[in-house]
Amino acid sequence: MSPRVVYRYVPHTIRHVPEGGITYEAFCTAPGCDADSGPQEGQETAQDWALRHAGRTGHSLFRRVVTDHAEVTRSE
Ligand SMILES: [Zn+2]
Incomplete structure (x- = not known):
């Protein structure tokens, strides 16, 4: 007998x-x-790293990533 999975729709936010x-x-x-730069808590710290790296290497284009956190809760 194969395991059964029951899906029930529950609203979440x-x-x-x-x-x-x-x-x-x-x-x-x-x-x-x-x-x-590694993950930094302050935007300025990541920017300062990019400025220093550009000054040292001449590299001028950086991809910037901002990460936040989201929480899912049941809304019933
Ligand atoms: Zn570089």
């Missing part, structure tokens, strides 16, 4: 939760360079 924190990260996109 998703919302941003500040207590989960926000991280900022910058990735250098220059070919052959995989340098990145």
Whole structure:
């Protein structure tokens, strides 16, 4: 006998939760360079890293990632 999975529709809500924190990260996109700032708590820290990296290497294009946290709760 195969296991049965019962799906029941339950309304849920998703919302941003500040207590989960926000991280900022910058990735250098220059070919052959995989340098990145690592996740930073402040936007300025990630930007300062990009400025220093550009000054040191001449690399000028960065991909920026901002990560927040969201919580799902049942809304019934
Ligand atoms: Zn680079």
